[in-house]
Amino acid sequence: MASAPSSQASAAVQAFAAAHYAESGAERFGIDVAGLVALLAAVLAQRGSTDEAEAALQTLRLEEVVLARACVAGNERAWDLFLTRYRSAMYDAAYRIAHDETSARSLADSLYAELYGLSKDGEVRASKLRYYLGRGSLAGWLRTVIAQEYVNQYRKTKRETSLESAVEDGQQFAADNSETPLLDGRVESATAAELAAVEPEERFLLAAYFLDHWTLLEISKVLGVHESTVSRKLERVTAGLRKRIRKRLIEAGMSARQADEAMQDVDVRDLQVKVRETLEQDRSGLPFYKEEG
C-alpha cells in the first residue's frame, strides 16, 4: 500500500518529464529524459510533497529548477547562463537590501561563494542552489536568500552591543522589574483566547502592521492584494478582536468601563524611549559622563 502513492508520483513525474522535456532546457545541459525524471523526483522528494506530485509539478518552475540543478552538478554552460541572468540582479538586490555598496558587495560575494559551493578543501562542491526547489522564481529565491543572509548578519552584529550602550539602556544593571504591574490575568487570558481564534493570516497582518510597522502598501505587495483590501481586513480584524475581548472581559466580571480601560491602546508609561539614541547627534566626542583617567 505504501508504494502506491510513490509509484503514482513517479508515473506523474515520468509523464511530466516526457511532456515538458523540450521546454525544460535540460538538453542543453546534457540531461536526458531519464535524467530529468531523476532530477524532478529528487526535487519533489526534497520538498516532501510526493503525495501532491501532480499539483506540485504543475506549478514547478521547471526551466529554472533544471538550471539550478545543472549548476549544482557543476555544468559550465549552466553556470554561464546563471551568471548571465542573475549576477547583476543579485548585486542589485543586495544593494537595495543593504543600502550601501560595500555591505552589498560583501553580501553578494559571500552568497556567490555559497552558490558556487566550494567546500573548505575545494574538492567537494555543495552549492546552495540545491535548496532551490522551484516553488517560486529563481530570481525571487536569490533575493530571499540575500535577505536571509542580511538578517543573519544583522542579528550577529546586534548581539555585539557595546557595554556603553548597555549601561545607557539599563541592560547592564537592570532594575528589578518585579513591581511592574503585569497584565490583569483576565485580560491576558481573554486576549490569548481570542488571538488564538484569529486566522494565521490575520495574525500575520496584525503583527506586520502593528509590531513591524509595515505600510499597507508593503503588506499588499507580499500578499498580492490591493492596499484597500489589506486595510479593510485589518479594520475588520481589529474591530472584531476588540469587541470579542471586551465581551469576554465583561463575562469575566469586569464592568464595561474597566473593560474599556483594560483595552486601551498603548499606555504612555510603557513606552520605551531610548534617550541616548534619540538625543545622540555626534559620536565623535567622548560621552559627557566619561571620567578622565
Added chain:
Amino acid sequence: MKQGIPKSVQDLLARQTPGDEHPSADLLNGYMEQSLMPSETAQVTNHLAACKDCREIVFLASGVKEEELVPAVAAAMPAQDRHVVAPAGQRKSKWGWWKWAVPAVAVIVAAAGVLVEQHRIPERASPASNTLALNYPAPSTATTNREKALIVEPPARPATKASQAAPTESKKHAAAGASRNVEQARQIEQQQARQRSMELAQLSSSLEKSGPNAVPGAVAAMPAAPRAIPAQSLVSGDVTGTVTDPSGAVVANATVTLRNNRTGQTRTTTSNNSGAYRFSLLQPGSYTVSATAGGFGKAETTAMISSGQATVGDVKLAVGSSSQTVEVTSAAPLIQANNADLATNFDQNVVRNAPNGGNDLTYAPKTAPGVNSAVGGKDQTGSTASLKSGLVSSGQPAAVSKLAKAELPHAHWRISADGQLERALPGTAWTRVLADQPTVFRTVATIGSNVWAGGNGGALFHSTDQGENWNRIALSASGRPERSAVVSIHFDNAVQGSIKTQSGVIWITSDGGQTWTKQ
C-alpha cells in the same frame, strides 16, 4: 488603523514564538510569489504570524521585486562592470585570464539584467515570438535559417566620431569655466549604460545565434567565470577617481592605466563622460595610476589599495607641450567576409518604442542605413525584383521569405466535452491536438493561421501554423503566474487581443500575443 489594537494584543503578538522551524527560502519565496500548495501556504502563514525574523526577511525580499530592479541594474553594478567594454580582438593577455573573464561576464550580465530577463517569458512562450526578422541577402545569396535577431542590413558604416569629439567637448567646458554638473553627468552616464546594454543585448543574441565560436573572447570567458567568483570575495579592493585638467574640469575618455608596483602588471580603462574611472578586484598593495589624454601630458598618482575598500586616486592632467599631433582614426565595423549578407539589428525596445505612424511593421527596417522603399513597383535603381516587400537595400531587393506566411488549409477547431482540444482539417476527421498536455481546455480562438487555446490552471497555448507546432505561454504579472482557468480568448485583429480568466481577470496583448498585460 484608526482604532489600533489593544495593548494586551500587541504584547501577546510580540511574545509569540514560532513553534516550528523557519521555512526555507524556497518556501518564503513561493509564498511571496503565491505559488505554494494550500498546505504550504498555511504552514508559512502560521510561521510568519509568529516569527519576526522571517517577516523581516519577507519584508526585505519583497521590497526589491524584479520590475523595480530593471532600471537600477546599471546604476548598482560595480562601476568597472559598466565601463570595461573592449572588442575581443583588441584585448591583450598581460593580466592573465581573469583580466577579461570578469568584465566579459559582466558585459553579458549587463545585457541580461536589462533585456534578457525581460525577454525570458516571451522566449519560453515562443522561440521567435519577440523578434522580427527581415533579411536582405545579396542577389546571389538566399538565407533560410531561422534567426532570433532582427536583421536588415547596412553597408559598412563609418565609425562614430563621438569618441574623438568627447575630449574636445570637455575642454570647451574647461575654457568656459563650467563647473562640474553632477546631476547632468549622472544622467549622461545612465544613458551610456542604457546604450551599452542595448549593444550588449545584440551581442548576446548574436552569441546565441552563432554558437560558441562567434566571439571567442566573450564566450571563452564564461566557463572561467565561476572560478573567478570566489577570488573576488573580500580579498580585493578597488581604486576609483576622477581625471581632471588643470582648471579642475573633468576629462572624458582619458586613457587610465593602473600598474601594480610589485608585479608590474597593468590594466587600462578610459574615463567616462564625467571623468570617472574605476578598477575593481585588485589585490591589496601599492599601485600607480597614470592618465593620458589628447592635448595633455601624462600624469601619475600612487594609490594604496586595501582589502574591501575603494581607494580614491584622482589624477590631474597637466597641459601638454605646444607641438602635438592630432591623429584621427576610424575603423569600419566588422564585416562578414564569408558572404555578402549585411545586417542591422533592432531589438524589441526599438520596434516597440520608435515613432512609427500607422504601426507599419516595415517601417523599422526602413530606418536601417541603405534601405529604401520601392516606389511604384520599382526601387530607386529601377529594379522590380523587390515588389513583394517594397524594400530595397543598397539597391538590392530584400528577401521576404521570413515575413511570408505559408498558406495553410483552413482548419476547424472545437473543445470536446471532456476538455480536449480537437482540430479538423478540410476533408479529415476531428483529431485531438495537444493530447500530451494534461490541460483541460476551455476555449479556443483563431486569427488567421494563429490558434490560441486556453484551459484550466492558466494554461495558454499558441500556434502560428494552424496547430502544427505549439508554444505554451506563461501568463504572469510581477512574477506571479496566472492560476485561474482561461475561459475566453478574443482577438480583434492580428495584434490586439484579450483573454478572460475564470476569476474575471483580463489579460490583453497589443503585440500579437508576444506579451500579455494583466488589467
